[in-house]
Amino acid sequence: MSTKSVPDMVDDVLQRHHAELLSQMQDWLHNLELKLQKYGQSDPRLLPHPLYGPAVSHGQDSDFTRQKSKEAVTDEEGVSKADDEASAREESSDEGNRHHVEAAEQVPTLRKPLSRSESYETAKMQATYVESWKNLISDSLDLDKTGLGSLHRKVSAWAYRLANSTHFNAFFAIVILTNSVYLGAQVELTANSGTMFVHPMWFIIHLVYVGLFSVEIMIRILAVGPISYVCGSSWAWHWLDIVAVMSSWVELAADLLDNSGTYSAAASNFRIMRIFRITRLVKVVRSLSLVRFIGALRTLVYSIADTTKSLVWALLLLLLIQYTFGILFTDAALDHIHSADAVVDAEKMRRYFGNVWTSTETLFRSLLGGIDWGEAADALMPLGEFWVRLFDWYIAFCSFAVLNVMTGTFCHSAIKAAEHDHQTIMQNRKRFKSLLSDIFSKMDVTGDGKITISDFEKLFEDEDMRAFFETIEIDAVDAWTLFASLDVDGDYIVSLEEFTERCMQLHGPARSVDLYAMKQQNLRVKQELQELIDSQKQANERLNYLLHVVIPPLTPLPSVQGITTKASFEV
Structure with a gap:
């Protein structure tokens, strides 16, 4: 009969159970590693997922398990039969663990999850993981590309560097500026000569300019691609360039059809396209904006362009106001003109308020200084003092309220556009x-x-x-x-x-991104504090449990078969 005390026997049983749990955990980890090996070796170029931290040596863990198992089953010679059977089970489990260790040396190792404090490093590793996938896909696509594709990429890179160089933009800015001078000189000489004959010198100069503009468009298309060129951020300017160059080629074709110096019907129709020459003048602003010393001009142009949306609605509001007053004045004027005693000043009233269109035009010109609004008000004098004062009130309301509000809106839009301009x-x-x-x-x-x-x-x-x-x-x-x-x-x-x-x-007040970052940081600190509090509570509960289990049972247990044992033991 063993003379071991009850606490020693309980400790032996707990150690055996612990060894069995470690053995089962080892088997589960081994199966998991085999699955990871099966899916992870499908492509040797794949990187390990970054959401796991430093690798934990599985072999070391197995050695630790073997050591704990041996310690659990290594007892004195006087151990009971149950202890011997447990030792035999542990030895067989140890043999299986040794087999698992040898197999685990050939498979990827597991990784510990990263802590919350390593979130930035985790994000960087995640970015590396995504970049590896992108490079893998890019490499697989490059395998299918021929030498022609490589040549196209080289040409595109060269065109991109050329199109974004200062010398390239400055050169074509000068070309466009001289082209504008050429257009003005051609029109002036044509007006002085009194004939529409196209001199061969003008034709050659025009051909040179059109060729240069066509080369510019081709280089820019090669730099960014056709889709990005016509649908990118500067699509309006690009479409303007295309229309201007196409109209220039059409004009050259019209000049070729008119070799004799007289116009045919077809050539005359082609000459309508001359209006597109004005688009080249607009291109001057865009090209010169690439030069640093006219940044103020670029700001003015973009501010004016940004106010066009407000301008449309402002003109619509002004039109509605003038249309409403125009109906009132026209109706009153027609009633007076068609009356029996309306003979004097009828012609003057018809000239200013004869119909709705005329009345609206009179109100528009009176407000913006096109005509003297006093004459229009005097034309309403035969209708009575009320209509004259109503006209005066219209001028005062639109001048001090409507136009000033519109001016403020335009100024606000221009300032916001200048503040948000990237350059x-x-x-x-x-x-x-x-x-x-x-x-x-x-x-x-x-x-x-x-x-x-x-x-x-x-x-x-x-x-x-x-x-x-x-x-x-x-x-x-x-x-x-x-x-x-x-x-x-x-x-x-x-x-x-x-x-x-x-x-x-x-610099400046706190921005939304700063406030959001502070809010996220406070939430993260709050979560970490809550986790710390929970961990402290769990530690206190475990400590109280140990104190309750170990310290209170101090009363001796009853003797079993004449052997007296003590329930208490030293800690």
Whole structure:
């Protein structure tokens, strides 16, 4: 009969159960690894999924399991028969584990899930994983491409670099500007000569310009592709270029049909296309906008273009107002004209308010200064004082209310368009960055490109420096608060890059993206705190359970077959 105490027997049983659970877990992990090997080796180029952390050696885990199993079944010689049977089961399980370890050395290892604090690294690994898939698909597509496709890509890359170069845009800006001068000179000489005969020199010059414009369009199409060219962000300008070049080729064809100097009917119809020459003048603004020194002109053009939507609705509102008053004045004027005593001033009233169209036109011209609105008001004098005062009220209402509101709307639209223009934003960003570099140079007395808290405190006391930070809307209570905000890496030294980037980020009031980022960060901190609280509660519950199980049972158990055992044991 074994003399082991009850706690020792309970401990032996728990160890055996623990070993059996480890063995079952090992079998399950082995089957899972075999499945991962089956699906993961279908393509050797696939990368492991980034949502798993560092690999855990399966062999080491198996060794640990074997060691724990051996410890669980290694007891004294006086162990009972049940212990011997458990040891035999553990030895057979150990043999199976050894087989699993040898097979696991040939399969991918499992990875531990990443913690919440490693979310940025997880996102970067996810991006790498997606990029690997993109490269894999791109490589598979490249295998099917011939040498002609490679040549097309090279030509497209060359055309893209050429189309976006400053020299290319400046050259065609000069070409378009000289073409505009050529159009004006041709029309002027034709008007002075009194004949429509096309001189051969004009034909050659026109052919050169059309050829250059056609080459420009071909290069831009090769650079971005046909679909992107006609449907991209600058589709309006591109369609304008296509229409202008096509009209120029049609005009050249008309000149060829008129070799004798006299117009045929077909050539005369073709000459209608000359109106498309005006589209080349519009292209001047677009081409010259690529040059930096006329950025103000580009801002004006885009601001005016952005106000066209508001202009349409403003004109519609003004037309409705004038149409309403036109009906009133026309109806009153016709009643007076058709009356028996309406003989005097009838002709003047007909001239200004004879029908609805005439009345609406009179109201429009009176409001915008096309005619003297006093004469139109005097024409209503035979109708009575009421109609004259109604006309005066119409002029006052439209002049002070409608037109001023329209002007404010146009100004607001123009300002918003200028603020959201991409080129303007980039220019303002470069200008602001240059200003920050100058301020940093003033702070950096030693010239080593670094500012310490001592240097910053000295300059922060300067009223000009504090006024500068207030100007760029960067408010700080003291120098240390602002210095800590500018120090990104936390090395207590602010470099030029840190100063410029952080000032640009802190510039102005809080934006929606900043508030959203702060909200997400607060939610993340809240979740982590809740997880910490839950973990602490679980730890307290386990500790209370252990204290309840281990400490309270201090009373001795009854003797079994003459053997007295103690329920208490030392911890």
